[in-house]
Amino acid sequence: xxxxxxxxxxxxxxxxxxxxxxxxxxxxxxxxxxxxxxxxxxxxxxxxxxxxxxxxxxxxxxxxxxxxxxxxxxxxxxxxxxxxxxxxxxxxxxxxxxxxxxxxxxxxxxxxxxxxxxxxxxxxxxxxxxxxxxxxxxxxxxxxxxxxxxxxxxxxxxxxxxxxxxxxxxxxx
Amino acid sequence: xxxxxxxxxxxxxxxxxxxxxxxxxxxxxxxxxxxxxxxxxxxxxxxxxxxxxxxxxxxxxxxxxxxxxxxxxxxxxxxxxxxxxxxxxxxxxxxxxxxxxxxxxxxxxxxxxxxxxxxxxxxxxxxxxxxxxxxxxxxxxxxxxxxxxxxxxxxxxxxxxxxxxxxxxxx
Numbered sequence: 001x002x003x004x005x006x007x008x009x010x011x012x013x014x015x016x017x018x019x020x021x022x023x024x025x026x027x028x029x030x031x032x033x034x035x036x037x038x039x040x041x042x043x044x045x046x047x048x049x050x051x052x053x054x055x056x057x058x059x060x061x062x063x064x065x066x067x068x069x070x071x072x073x074x075x076x077x078x079x080x081x082x083x084x085x086x087x088x089x090x091x092x093x094x095x096x097x098x099x100x101x102x103x104x105x106x107x108x109x110x111x112x113x114x115x116x117x118x119x120x121x122x123x124x125x126x127x128x129x130x131x132x133x134x135x136x137x138x139x140x141x142x143x144x145x146x147x148x149x150x151x152x153x154x155x156x157x158x159x160x161x162x163x164x165x166x167x168x169x170x171x172x173x
Numbered sequence: 174x175x176x177x178x179x180x181x182x183x184x185x186x187x188x189x190x191x192x193x194x195x196x197x198x199x200x201x202x203x204x205x206x207x208x209x210x211x212x213x214x215x216x217x218x219x220x221x222x223x224x225x226x227x228x229x230x231x232x233x234x235x236x237x238x239x240x241x242x243x244x245x246x247x248x249x250x251x252x253x254x255x256x257x258x259x260x261x262x263x264x265x266x267x268x269x270x271x272x273x274x275x276x277x278x279x280x281x282x283x284x285x286x287x288x289x290x291x292x293x294x295x296x297x298x299x300x301x302x303x304x305x306x307x308x309x310x311x312x313x314x315x316x317x318x319x320x321x322x323x324x325x326x327x328x329x330x331x332x333x334x335x336x337x338x339x340x341x342x343x344x
Contacts, residue, residue, distance in 0.1 A: 011305075018327075022323070025283075027279060027283070050193075050220045054225040058227075061225075
C-alpha cells in the first residue's frame with residue numbers, strides 16, 4: 001500500500017499469528033495481503049471535496065477563546081466579587097463594633113442599676129431608723145414634748161351685762 | 174516548477190487518495206454495523222474531522238474508526254440504543270453491501286454467537302485488520318483489555334466449534 005500507518009508497520013509477530021488463528025477459526029481463510037486499491041476518479045473527487053471542506057472549516061472556524069481572553073472577560077466579575085467581599089468584611093467589622101458597644105452600654109446600665117439599688121436600700125434603712133428613734137422618743141417623753149402649744153388658763157370668765165352693749169341703730173329718716 | 178504536494182494525515186496527496194479509497198468503504202460498512210442511518214455521511218465527516226485537526230494524530234486509521242463509532246452511536250442516541258454494539262450485523266437490510274463481500278453466512282453466524290463486547294474487538298482485529306494499539310484507541314480502553322477480549326472471543330469460537338466439551342486453556 002502506498003500509504004502507511006505506523007501502528008500497523010510495527011505490529012508484533014504474535015499479534016499477526018493470533019489474527020491468522022482467528023481467521024482460521026472463523027473460516028475466513030488466510031489473510032489477504034494489503035492490496036493497493038486503485039482509487040477511482042469518483043473517490044478521488046470525493047476525497048478532494050472532503051479535503052477542501054476541511055480547509056474551509058479550518059479557515060472559518062471560530063477560534064476558541066484563549067486563557068488571556070477568558071481572564072479579561074472574567075476580570076469585571078472578579079473585581080465585583082472582590083468589591084462585594086471587601087464591603088462584606090467592612091460591614092462585619094462594623095457590626096462587631098456595634099455589638100461590642102452595645103454590650104458595654106448594657107454592662108454600664110447594669111452597674112448603674114446595681115449602684116442605685118444600693119443607695120435606695122441605704123436611704124430606706126436610714127429612714128426606718130429615724131422613725132424608730134422618733135417612736136422611742138415619744139414613748140419616753142411627756143406631753144411637754146408634744147408638738148403643739150398648751151396655754152394654761154385660770155377661772156373661766158363670767159359674762160356680765162356690761163360686757164356687751166346693744167347698739168340700736170336709729171332708722172334714718 | 175511543480176509545487177510540493179499538500180500534506181495530509183496520510184502523507185502526500187496520492188497516499189491520501191489511496192488511503193481514502195481503501196478506508197472509506199470500510200468506514201461506511203463500520204458505521205452501518207452500528208445502525209447508522211447515514212453511514213456515508215458519517216464516514217465523510219470522519220475524514221473531514223481528521224483533516225481539520227491542527228495537531229496531527231498518531232494513528233489516523235484508529236482515529237477514523239473511533240470517530241465513526243462515536244458519530245454512529247451519537248446518531249443512535251435519540252433512539253436510546255446506546256448499549257448496542259455491532260448488534261445489527263445480521264439484521265436484514267442493514268448488514269449488506271461491503272459486509273457480504275467480506276463475510277459469508279457461516280462466518281456471520283459465528284460472529285453473532287459471540288458476546289457483543291468480544292465481537293467488537295474481534296471484528297476490528299480480524300476483519301478490519303487493525304492492530305491492538307489502534308483498537309485500544311478506538312474503544313478507549315487499555316491494550317491489555319483488548320487482548321483479553323480477543324482471547325476470550327477466541328475461546329468462545331473454540332467452544333462453538335467443539336460444543337460437546339473438551340478442555341482448552343486461555344492463552
